[in-house]
Amino acid sequence: xxxxxxxxxRAILVHLTFHTRQEDLLELKELAKSAGTxxxxxxxxxxxxxxxxxxxxxxxxxELKAAVxxxxxxxxxxxxxxxxxxxxxxxxFLGVRVVDRNGLILDIFAQRAHSFEGKLQVExxxxxxxxTRLVRGWTHLERQKGGIxxxxxxxxxxxxxxxxxxxxxxxxxxxxxxxxxxxxQGRSKRKKAEVPSVSLVGYTxxxxxxxxxxxxxxxxxxxxxxxxTLDPTLRSCSLPGNGAIVLxxxxxxxxxxxxxxxAAFKSTLQEASSADLLLHVxxxxxxxxxxxxxQVNQVLEDIEADKIRQLxxxxxxxxxxxxxxxxxxxxxxxxxxxxxxxxxxxxxxxxYQVLAELFSTAKVKRxxxxxxxxxxxxxxxxxxxxIIHEHIDDFxxxxxxxxxxxxxxxxxxSVENEAV
Numbered sequence: 484x485x486x487x488x489x490x491x492x493r494a495i496l497v498h499l500t501f502h503t504r505q506e507d508l509l510e511l512k513e514l515a516k517s518a519g520t521x522x523x524x525x526x527x528x529x530x531x532x533x534x535x536x537x538x539x540x541x542x543x544x545x546e547l548k549a550a551v552x553x554x555x556x557x558x559x560x561x562x563x564x565x566x567x568x569x570x571x572x573x574x575x576f577l578g579v580r581v582v583d584r585n586g587l588i589l590d591i592f593a594q595r596a597h598s599f600e601g602k603l604q605v606e607x608x609x610x611x612x613x614x615t616r617l618v619r620g621w622t623h624l625e626r627q628k629g630g631i632x633x634x635x636x637x638x639x640x641x642x643x644x645x646x647x648x649x650x651x652x653x654x655x656x657x658x659x660x661x662x663x664x665x666x667x668q669g670r671s672k673r674k675k676a677e678v679p680s681v682s683l684v685g686y687t688x689x690x691x692x693x694x695x696x697x698x699x700x701x702x703x704x705x706x707x708x709x710x711x712t713l714d715p716t717l718r719s720c721s722l723p724g725n726g727a728i729v730l731x732x733x734x735x736x737x738x739x740x741x742x743x744x745x746a747a748f749k750s751t752l753q754e755a756s757s758a759d760l761l762l763h764v765x766x767x768x769x770x771x772x773x774x775x776x777x778q779v780n781q782v783l784e785d786i787e788a789d790k791i792r793q794l795x796x797x798x799x800x801x802x803x804x805x806x807x808x809x810x811x812x813x814x815x816x817x818x819x820x821x822x823x824x825x826x827x828x829x830x831x832x833x834x835y836q837v838l839a840e841l842f843s844t845a846k847v848k849r850x851x852x853x854x855x856x857x858x859x860x861x862x863x864x865x866x867x868x869x870i871i872h873e874h875i876d877d878f879x880x881x882x883x884x885x886x887x888x889x890x891x892x893x894x895x896x897s898v899e900n901e902a903v
Contacts, residue, residue, distance in 0.1 A: 494515050494557070495556045495559045496526065533569075607656065694831075760841065762794055809822050852882050868886060
């Protein structure tokens with residue numbers, strides 16, 4: 484194993500293009516910076532399939548070797564998952580540490596975790612990742628041959644390490660199970676108190692924590708980097724109409740989030756899978772936002788949160804020209820997405836309005852007039868409101884006086900109405 488310098492790491496980035504499972508080069512650069520390294524050179528190329536021994540071909544391998552020597556690099560970062568044997572072979576040839584995409588993300592998570600639970604989750608993910616790479620730490624014993632006092636120490640040490648590693652993983656899992664039970668009890672209490680739970684989800688660096696601070700008045704860390712915050716935070720949030728919700732800021736997602744992290748952060752991600760509503764925060768200024776939305780939805784499916792209602796929050800509209808804060812609604816008046824800027828506060832009042840529509844317990848009276856062709860709206864009103872009075876004129880139009888929950892006001896957005 485190569486020593487990990489405290490600072491000043493110079494990194495060579497490797498990004499290959501394949502026909503399937505594409506990663507993003509810009510994302511790799513952001514990951515490298517978030518890990519505290521200085522990218523000094525990028526090696527790109529394309530292949531039909533990875534080389535089984537070195538992942539890259541012979542030409543790229545020589546290019547990598549030359550780049551490491553030219554730029555005095557400390558580490559080579561691959562934008563792809565590598566097999567343990569490929570990492571070992573690359574390190575032997577290049578003479579520096581080689582870290583794959585999963586290892587890079589795990590390193591960032593290790594730097595960001597501050598809570599007891601977060602540190603346990605990161606350690607669990609790292610140990611599971613390391614368990615497949617243990618042999619790399621004992622390659623110096625491969626030089627030992629048979630003889631008195633030299634038979635089998637490498638194998639014995641390796642087996643000992645695997646056993647100790649398995650015991651540590653078991654201990655951490657037991658502790659996380661206790662934390663999971665505590666979280667479950669907290670969620671059960673909120674359910675009994677009928678306090679709705681809303682989780683902020685989305686791609687990392689989409690502005691979730693900034694929006695969380697704006698809505699709750701909290702002061703959690705925010706920065707223009709991937710995975711700026713890791714530990715989950717819960718705060719109460721008051722809504723117009725005397726309603727209240729519990730808002731949870733969860734870990735940001737990323738393309739092809741490593742399975743070790745999804746498994747280790749199961750208890751944290753359950754805040755999203757057990758929520759009453761997901762606020763899917765999206766960077767509206769991002770050029771490939773549609774692809775990122777699909778990536779986030781894929782992770783939500785992995786944690787079984789894809790059936791929960793979503794409200795899309797198109798954030799950072801201050802970076803776009805000619806876009807004003809507004810609400811997009813469907814034909815029934817239900818809010819689909821809110822366009823706002825958490826940084827400037829523009830449009831946040833619209834988000835409060837939508838959340839009040841969904842969760843406020845306040846009731847108001849409204850008059851509305853429905854035309855004969857709006858029978859579908861009339862049926863919905865009879866289902867979810869109290870009809871105080873209805874008059875049908877000679878032309879089949881209905882004049883109604885209703886008492887309606889604030890959370891159902893979206894039904895009336897397509898109908899002319901006035902307060903009583």
